[in-house]
Amino acid sequence: MESKNLNLYYDDFHALIDVSIPIYEKKITALIGPSGCGKSSYIRCLNRMNDLVPNAKVEGVVTLDGKNIYDKDVDVVDLRKRVGMVFQKPNPFPMSVYDNVAFGPRIHGIKDKKTLDEIVEDSLKKAALWDEVKDDLDKSGFDLSGGQQQRLCIARTIAVKPDVILMDEPTSALDPLSTQKIEDLMIELKKDFTVVVVTHNMQQASRVSDYTAFFLMGKVIEFDKTEKIFLAPSKKETEDYVSGRFG
Amino acid sequence: MSKEVFYSKLKNVENDVVEMGEVCIESIKKSVDAFLNKDMDLAEQVVKEDDIIDLKEMEIEEKCVKLIALYQPVATDLRTILTIIKIISKLEKIGDCSSKIASIPLKSKLNIKRENEIINVMVERLDKMLNDAMLSFKNRDEKLARDVYSQDKKIDKLYEQLYREMISYIIEDPRDITMATETIFMAKYLERTGDIIASIGDRVVYMVTGERIKEEEFEKKYNVKKIKYIKIDK
Numbered sequence: 001m002e003s004k005n006l007n008l009y010y011d012d013f014h015a016l017i018d019v020s021i022p023i024y025e026k027k028i029t030a031l032i033g034p035s036g037c038g039k040s041s042y043i044r045c046l047n048r049m050n051d052l053v054p055n056a057k058v059e060g061v062v063t064l065d066g067k068n069i070y071d072k073d074v075d076v077v078d079l080r081k082r083v084g085m086v087f088q089k090p091n092p093f094p095m096s097v098y099d100n101v102a103f104g105p106r107i108h109g110i111k112d113k114k115t116l117d118e119i120v121e122d123s124l125k126k127a128a129l130w131d132e133v134k135d136d137l138d139k140s141g142f143d144l145s146g147g148q149q150q151r152l153c154i155a156r157t158i159a160v161k162p163d164v165i166l167m168d169e170p171t172s173a174l175d176p177l178s179t180q181k182i183e184d185l186m187i188e189l190k191k192d193f194t195v196v197v198v199t200h201n202m203q204q205a206s207r208v209s210d211y212t213a214f215f216l217m218g219k220v221i222e223f224d225k226t227e228k229i230f231l232a233p234s235k236k237e238t239e240d241y242v243s244g245r246f247g
Numbered sequence: 248m249s250k251e252v253f254y255s256k257l258k259n260v261e262n263d264v265v266e267m268g269e270v271c272i273e274s275i276k277k278s279v280d281a282f283l284n285k286d287m288d289l290a291e292q293v294v295k296e297d298d299i300i301d302l303k304e305m306e307i308e309e310k311c312v313k314l315i316a317l318y319q320p321v322a323t324d325l326r327t328i329l330t331i332i333k334i335i336s337k338l339e340k341i342g343d344c345s346s347k348i349a350s351i352p353l354k355s356k357l358n359i360k361r362e363n364e365i366i367n368v369m370v371e372r373l374d375k376m377l378n379d380a381m382l383s384f385k386n387r388d389e390k391l392a393r394d395v396y397s398q399d400k401k402i403d404k405l406y407e408q409l410y411r412e413m414i415s416y417i418i419e420d421p422r423d424i425t426m427a428t429e430t431i432f433m434a435k436y437l438e439r440t441g442d443i444i445a446s447i448g449d450r451v452v453y454m455v456t457g458e459r460i461k462e463e464e465f466e467k468k469y470n471v472k473k474i475k476y477i478k479i480d481k
């Protein structure tokens with residue numbers, strides 16, 4: 001996946017300015033930057049979530065396997081199946097754990113009970129939640145803890161077998177232990193998926209990601225290997241931000 | 248606010264390093280004085296002062312560990328703390344060299360005063376090198392740090408010159424063997440001190456830029472653009 005000269009406008013406000021970065025396959029890319037810098041706007045461009053925002057206008061190109069996802073012939077439902085999203089606050093559906101995970105596959109036409117059972121088990125295992133819920137798949141998703149709910153949402157995203165998983169501050173509403181579980185999970189997930197994560201937590205970016213993009217006022221100031229960004233960044237603005245001198 | 252506290256603490260640790268460097272400079276000069284003038288009191292003082300240098304290293308290291316644990320520094324801040332930990336270990340080794348030089352007159356049966364211009368020049372150059380190293384660290388001066396690194400070659404040449412001179416004494420008169428070998432030992436510690444100060448220069452360059460002079464040298468030696476791993480043939 002890659003964005004080239006991506007610009008995003010909300011009415012007159014120029015939210016993203018010529019963002020060109022690669023998203024490497026089966027790697028974790030972290031997007032960091034102060035509030036309002038455009039990182040969440042950017043991640044929403046990667047599966048066209050900004051289409052839902054009135055007066056949002058996108059210019060430039062975002063390619064997935066070489067195809068521009070903003071081409072007119074792209075089926076957005078199919079795109080969002082391939083590029084799934086996990087949000088800041090866990091948002092399970094008001095239904096059972098099983099149905100939460102089976103929801104996506106059912107929408108995409110899978111009705112066979114055995115196949116669904118397999119997908120649910122596999123997804124919950126990949127989301128490191130299976131052992132905690134396998135005996136009670138009928139209980140409501142809301143009865144799980146915050147950390148479990150977030151992993152349920154990850155399982156729901158995995159269930160439709162996406163290529164890319166976008167995570168918008170997935171641990172900001174979680175306690176440190178749940179955060180650690182999600183971080184461990186992210187590292188596991190990159191064996192099968194490409195992960196893009198927006199985070200305010202510098203240590204999280206440095207712990208889990210392979211590449212980091214630093215956003216400031218709608219621009220990408222620096223994109224590089226995470227170790228470079230946190231050990232010897234090229235730009236002063238990056239240095240100041242990762243060192244906690246501003247932001 | 249917590250960042251201001253961090254920088255204030257880091258500044259204090261940097262001052263500690265410069266202070267430790269000054270103690271080491273004095274310690275080299277005193278040890279050579281003790282050696283040349285067979286000054287036993289001064290020699291004993293240098294040996295005792297080595298403990299102070301060792302303790303200072305432990306104290307600064309502990310402060311660095313606390314800074315890392317409590318503030319999780321990254322980028323230049325992290326490189327600075329890592330550099331400090333390396334520099335104090337090198338200064339501690341300079342203290343060891345001084346102590347070993349001071350031990351020579353303490354153990355020697357010879358009761359002579361010596362004069363040697365090469366030794367004087369070596370001490371002068373090491374004095375300047377270590378002063379420059381500390382200055383480059385304090386002012387984050389990459390150019391000066393690179394200069395410190397390159398100054399070591401002059402110390403090596405002086406050592407070789409002195410070595411040849413001492414061998415000529417031995418050849419001329421075997422009664423000078425003890426005097427000459429003691430002087431060679433002493434000068435070898437000075438030459439080693441030069442190597443250590445040069446590596447401080449290398450570390451300061453890393454602190455400022457994130458690059459290593461030694462890595463650049465390896466890249467030239469093996470003719471590669473970015474050396475990361477060297478396989479060692481067993």
